[in-house]
Amino acid sequence: MSDAFLTLDDLTLRYGRTVAVDRLNFGLKAGELVALLGPSGCGKTTTMRAIAGLMKPAGGRIVLDGRDITHVAPNRRGVGLVFQSYALFPHLTVYENVAFGLRLARVPAADLKRRVEAALVSVGLAAFAGRQPRELSGGQQQRVALARSIVVEPKLLLLDEPLSNLDARLRLEMRSELSRLQRDLGITMVYVTHDQAEALALADRIIVMRDGLIEQTGTPEEIYERPVSAFVARFIGFENTFELTDGKLAGRLDPGFDAGGAAALAWRPQAVVLGEGPHRGQVIGASYLGQMVEYLLSTPLGEIKAEAPASAPRHAMGTGIAFDLPQHSAVALQRA
């Protein structure tokens, strides 16, 4: 990609004999937020470590803003990091934590003060400058870590599960704060997560990784609406994914059902129709989710997850139930 701001070119990363990332290629445009999404162990953190310079590639190149940084020292890359475990200095105030990088870079006092204050305002912590980290909530500490990274104006900001130790409400709050920061400051960001909702909400583009390789790249809409494989589909919430044999779903598809040459078909739990249809199953699980009830059915096709509004009549455990997997709501997957 010629207009790329960050390019990973055939990047291969190893731990001894273990290949963690295998000839990875991707490009990020300036100002773009790209999410690396994938299950535990697929190579997300390893990729980030290599971009930050904390790990030597076994092969390939990393180019940032036209400069080959593959062998450049971490502190000379212009890359900022916010890792989940990236602790603040406990004995320094919020202000001094944020000022730390600027002091190292010998930024003049007046400039330093202006920049630290602006960074604290941008994360909503101007009133907390004099506090110590232990006097802050987890979310506020995460925001200090973010301010500390953006204040040095990195060319590229790497965020590795930066919200993972926050509760649900704070995660949402920080998510919109990150979006706003990215828009306002125009920083190019790589965001690692295994949380599909976070990736969909934040990213301009999502890269789904599997075993050290890229499985699919696309906008949130493309990934969510047109997953290319059963792996991606399962990962983004198509719980009911069935591989096909000779275009048939375990030989039980209705006559006339046209799978269109797909390798697998997938239905979201909300797409399963309960109480009517040609298939039968038995309720083996029911979880109340507030607005919805999630049912687990044992069926001749395997286990099926279905969701129904909580206001609809409930189906008791152990009862037999008819259901339908409507063709119009199936997503056809080209690969298993």
Ligand SMILES: Nc1ncnc2c1ncn2[C@@H]1O[C@H](COP(=O)(O)OP(=O)(O)OP(=O)(O)O)[C@@H](O)[C@H]1O
């Ligand atoms: N220090 C290490 N020594 C040996 N192998 C490692 C080391 N760190 C990671 N690996 C292996 O490299 C692969 C990629 O790991 P990595 O930490 O990049 O995955 P991840 O996608 O970030 O996972 P998670 O979401 O759990 O953090 C895994 O197979 C892992 O077991």
